[in-house]
Amino acid sequence: MAFLLRICTMPTALIIVNGLLPQPPILTDCLRQVDQIICADGGANRACAAGIIPDVIVGDLDSITPETRAQLCTTTYLYRPSQYATDLEKTLQYAVEQHIQKALLVGMTGFRLDHQICNLHMMEKFATHLELELHDDFGVGSFLIAPEPRSFRFETFPGQQISLFAFRKTAGIHTTGLKYPLKGESLTWAVRDGLSNEALHTEITIQITQGSLFCYRVRQLKSC
Amino acid sequence: MAFLLRICTMPTALIIVNGLLPQPPILTDCLRQVDQIICADGGANRACAAGIIPDVIVGDLDSITPETRAQLCTTTYLYRPSQYATDLEKTLQYAVEQHIQKALLVGMTGFRLDHQICNLHMMEKFATHLELELHDDFGVGSFLIAPEPRSFRFETFPGQQISLFAFRKTAGIHTTGLKYPLKGESLTWAVRDGLSNEALHTEITIQITQGSLFCYRVRQLKSC
Known part of the structure; x- marks a missing residue:
């Protein structure tokens, strides 16, 4: 029954990317809305620093620090190596496979401009597959x-x-x-x-x- | 003769936008390359905070703080009001009118995502009119x-x-x-x-x- 309920409710996920996370009030509000937390590789370091324990980490797994690994011993690690997809792409692909209906994306902005542009480009690429909402300190996209x-x-x-x-x-x-x-x-x-x-x-x-x-x-x- | 020389050399400008300025070594390197400094409205506040005195400020002039105005008494203020153009667009238009050949753009990234996207969109719009180079802490675009x-x-x-x-x-x-x-x-x-x-x-x-x-x-x- 629990399984059926999960399918029926089409879960919402928080996806944490390796950019700048929003301030606590925004992040807390995002956390309240979701059923599970998925990190795109190095996003796990940002999650840890913010005191968030992810359920799953997806990607090359080459950006996670030993300190993060040590703290996240109950988390599932999904090793998906490929030169031809970014960690965010792999994470969104995983979310689609898991029949996630909606994902709140944090850590999509800040730091390298090319990463930010690529994150937006990837967001549009997947926007027909699941509902995506970018949250940062300044707005919702x-x-x-x-x-x-x-x-x-x-x-x-x-x-x-x-x-x-x-x-x-x-x-x-x-x-x-x-x-x-x-x-x-x-x-x-x-x-x-x-x-x-x-x-x-x-x-x-x-x-x-x-x-x-x-x-x-x-x-x-x-x-x- | 000085006027002719100026036309012949096709000056290079630093354009300061109201985003996050690069760290001092990058900013100093940009300053070394330019003949003049132009701010897009609120970019003047960022310039002042970094100890930079602009030659010209272009825009609505509604974002410059009284403190900045007090410090920039020798700067030329170009009041260009219009709801249909951003301060960066007005500044790039001014640079074209001044026959600027090349402009280094700083403060194009950081803070509001919609401002960053709009800055990029505007940069491409003017890239056929003059050579434009975006400089931030992480790269050159x-x-x-x-x-x-x-x-x-x-x-x-x-x-x-x-x-x-x-x-x-x-x-x-x-x-x-x-x-x-x-x-x-x-x-x-x-x-x-x-x-x-x-x-x-x-x-x-x-x-x-x-x-x-x-x-x-x-x-x-x-x-x-």
Whole structure:
């Protein structure tokens, strides 16, 4: 029965990547929402430093320090060597295999820019397979993917900054509840972005005809 | 004569954006290479904190603190209000108007992810107008733009990590001097990236048939 229940509830995971983890209040809030904790290789060092014990660690396992290994003796280590996939890719692949429905991603930002770009690129690659939400100190990011016209709804607060970006081009964007509405317009990489739009009330909707859009909702906290 | 000389030499600028500035050795090295210093609005606060006096500040001028203003009484303030352009866009536009040939960009990374993405998007937008180089603690980034087949050459050191990304799709990539060579292959956003390739010697070349590619060369310094 427990097994059946687990399948039915389609578990939510916290995936810890080897970047900068959010501050405790955000991290604690993420931990409250998840059923299991998975680290992408060196993310285990970040987890340990934050006092988090992961259930599973996936990857080359070449970035985990001996100190982390010593602390995580009850954790499952999944050795998946390959030069052709990053540890995050292997971890997301594992999450798909485990029928994870939703994953909160932390440690996706900070430090090396190429790692951050690659993390975003990988996030979009898997966004059709499971629901992914990036959490960092400054906001919450998600890719809105629509093989056909689809509407996405987000809870907001008045004045919340909402940024929209198309890597490549996204056409036919319609929004409601934003200060600068889009009415069937396009966003295109290196041509037009939707930086720092603003929620008017407690809900916005974003509809796209086809393609994908990265939506980043800035936290209430005043940031740098 | 001085005016003519200035036109002939096509000056290099340091553009300071409102993100995280690199550590002193990198910042000092950037300062040595430039003829003038331009800040994108709130970048002036970062400059002041690092002991740098800019020549010009461009933007809405709504992010400069009274303390910064008090310290920068000899600086030129260029008030360019507009809801439809970021301060970085206004600053790059100003650099183009001033016939700047090359600009080193600092403060492009760190803090809000949406700002970082927008900075990259803006960098590519202007990369056909002037030579742009992003410098942060972990590496040096540049967009390789080719309206027609073109080869780019970089000085490297053996083992240097070189990451290549296509926002959108870039076809016909040929490289020399890399551990994992590309031979007419494509890189595509959310499909295939070129994370952490490796220079074999002291020089690499990257040829692209058409389109653009973001190249990030990781510094020698071991990073997180």
